[in-house]
Amino acid sequence: MDRRSVLTTAVGAVALGAAAQIPASAASPASAAAGAPAADAGLVTRFNVISDIQGDLADLDVALKDLSAVNPRSSGIAVAGDITPRGYDFEYAEVTRAFAKHTLPRTAWAIGNHEFYVPKWADPDTLAQSTWPNGTTEDSLFKSFYTFAGRNKVYAEHDFGGIPVLAIGTEKYMHYHDSALWDEVWLSDEQFAWLEDRLRYWQGRRRPVMVVTHHPLPNTVSGSRNKLYLKDYLQADRLLALLGRHRDAFLFCGHTHWDLNLSDWYVRRVVPGTANPEGFNVVNTGAIQTGWTDNGTGGEVTVPGTFNQGLQVDVYRDRVVVRARDFAKSAWIKQITVPLHTTI
Numbered sequence: 001m002d003r004r005s006v007l008t009t010a011v012g013a014v015a016l017g018a019a020a021q022i023p024a025s026a027a028s029p030a031s032a033a034a035g036a037p038a039a040d041a042g043l044v045t046r047f048n049v050i051s052d053i054q055g056d057l058a059d060l061d062v063a064l065k066d067l068s069a070v071n072p073r074s075s076g077i078a079v080a081g082d083i084t085p086r087g088y089d090f091e092y093a094e095v096t097r098a099f100a101k102h103t104l105p106r107t108a109w110a111i112g113n114h115e116f117y118v119p120k121w122a123d124p125d126t127l128a129q130s131t132w133p134n135g136t137t138e139d140s141l142f143k144s145f146y147t148f149a150g151r152n153k154v155y156a157e158h159d160f161g162g163i164p165v166l167a168i169g170t171e172k173y174m175h176y177h178d179s180a181l182w183d184e185v186w187l188s189d190e191q192f193a194w195l196e197d198r199l200r201y202w203q204g205r206r207r208p209v210m211v212v213t214h215h216p217l218p219n220t221v222s223g224s225r226n227k228l229y230l231k232d233y234l235q236a237d238r239l240l241a242l243l244g245r246h247r248d249a250f251l252f253c254g255h256t257h258w259d260l261n262l263s264d265w266y267v268r269r270v271v272p273g274t275a276n277p278e279g280f281n282v283v284n285t286g287a288i289q290t291g292w293t294d295n296g297t298g299g300e301v302t303v304p305g306t307f308n309q310g311l312q313v314d315v316y317r318d319r320v321v322v323r324a325r326d327f328a329k330s331a332w333i334k335q336i337t338v339p340l341h342t343t344i
Contacts, residue, residue, distance in 0.1 A: 042317040044344055045161025047076040047105075049212065050310040051254025052287035054114055055085035057098050059288050059308045063327040064102045070325070071312055075161030076105045080254040080285045081112025081169065081214025083148070087141055088118055092148040108158040109149040111169035112214035112255065113183035116141050119175075138176040155191050157198060163315050164202050165210045168195060174234070185215050185233045192238065199246050206342045208248040208320055210313070216253040217243075221284040222264045223256030244271025247341045249280040250320065252311070257287040260309045260324040266336045281338055283322055286310050309333070317344045 048067050053060050067074065084091035099107070118141060119133030128134055146152050158165040171188050174181035195211075202209045215232040216224040217240055223229060232255075233239060243249050251269075259265075262284075270279035286309030308328040314321040318340055324333035 044315045044317060045075045045163050046071055046073065046312065046314045047078065047160045047163075047165070048074050048310060048312055049078045049080060049252050049283075049285050050288055051080035051214070051252075051285040052082040052112070052257060052289050053079070053084070053095060054082050054289040055091060055094075056289040057094060059290075059328070060095075060098050061101070063288055063308055063310060064099070064104065066327040066330050067310065067312070067325070068102055068104065069330075074105050074312075075163075076108060076158060076165065078108040078158075078160075078165055078167070078210070078212045078252065079110065080212050080252055081110045082114040082254065082289070083109060083112065085114055086117040086121065086124075087115040087144055088124060089144050089147075090124075092144060096148070106158065106160070108156070108160070108165045108167050108212060109145075110167040110212045110214055111145050111154050113170075115145055116173040116183070133176070138173050141173060155194060160210070161315075162207075163210060164198065164207060165212060166195065166198055168211060168213045183215075184231065185213075185235075187235055187239070192235075192242065196242055199242070199249060203246060203248070206344055208250060208315065208340055208344075209246065211243070211249060211251045213251065213253050215255045216284070217251065217269070217282065220251075220267055220269050220282040221253065221256075222258035222262045223284075226256070229256060240269070240271045241274060243280045244269065244274035245276055246280055247276055247278050250313075250322075250338075251280065251282045252285050253282065254285040254287060256284070257289065257307060258284060259307065260284060260286040260311075260326075260333050265324060265334070266322060281320075283311065286324065288327075315344075 048071060050063060083095055119136040120127060120129045122128035122131065122134050154169045154171050156167050168187065168191065170185040171191060172186040174184045174186060199209055216229055217233060218224055218230045218236055243251060265284045267282050268279035269282050270277065287307050290307055310325055310327060312323045312325060320338045320340065321335055323335040326333055
């Protein structure tokens with residue numbers, strides 16, 4: 001299987017059905033292997049993004065130690081979903097305790113599909129998918145997330161050193177509403193209106209907007225052209241059309257566990273009809289938990305012992321530098337520099 005979604009050259013994007021994308025090598029004039037951090041002249045803020053903890057508390061501890069050492073003044077950590085393996089309250093509590101072991105900045109939590117897996121279990125030790133939902137209500141799953149995240153909605157805005165970070169996510173677990181569906185993402189009209197308002201507001205104030213979500217949008221970063229993920233969003237076109245109008249929007253997404261060493265870890269996604277021929281920025285977050293890959297039949301199999309990755313995001317007055325990090329090796333993987341349309 002060809003894992004490259006890089007189908008363009010440095011002179012332009014090739015259409016992908018109703019959309020186009022520009023690979024990291026063509027998206028900006030500065031894309032290179034990561035070395036020493038860029039000079040801090042003009043630095044506005046620096047924060048981190050991780051995803052897909054899924055109960056791997058040992059690797060989480062390694063990641064938190066490493067990012068604390070490399071970025072001790074981080075203004076925040078965004079977690080792009082799959083915080084827990086199943087969504088039990090005691091699993092959320094374990095993540096809370098793991099974070100409490102470190103001196104860390106504020107955290108922006110996005111909800112993932114693994115937060116809805118309690119109904120597959122009769123009890124924490126007994127898998128019982130044939131009797132789904134095993135007495136678990138949809139409302140209880142959202143309440144567990146809200147209690148953990150300290151809010152009463154899936155979507156929320158956070159301030160990381162003067163830069164807005166917007167967490168978005170599904171407001172329904174679809175199998176409760178349609179027996180043919182499972183982990184698909186559904187956003188309400190209210191969430192769309194909120195996101196549109198916040199993007200417009202921050203564009204008017206000359207700020208890039210960082211949007212954090214769990215699932216990748218189709219035909220964007222690594223893995224998003226795989227049949228496992230192409231239909232994750234029930235309103236993909238609507239979300240693409242909204243984000244596609246904003247050149248300085250950055251979408252960070254996890255879920256696939258695909259390696260940040262891949263060339264399409266970052267792309268610019270061009271959405272036709274949005275009057276923005278340069279597209280918006282999409283970045284794969286990597287994963288804390290061991291990765292997944294397609295087993296050739298549409299299922300997922302574990303890739304042993306190869307993943308513990310995440311991001312550092314440096315926002316300058318005129319550019320954003322996104323740096324991929326291997327936490328286990330305490331090493332930078334690569335980076336991309338994206339010039340901003342307007343100076344902060």
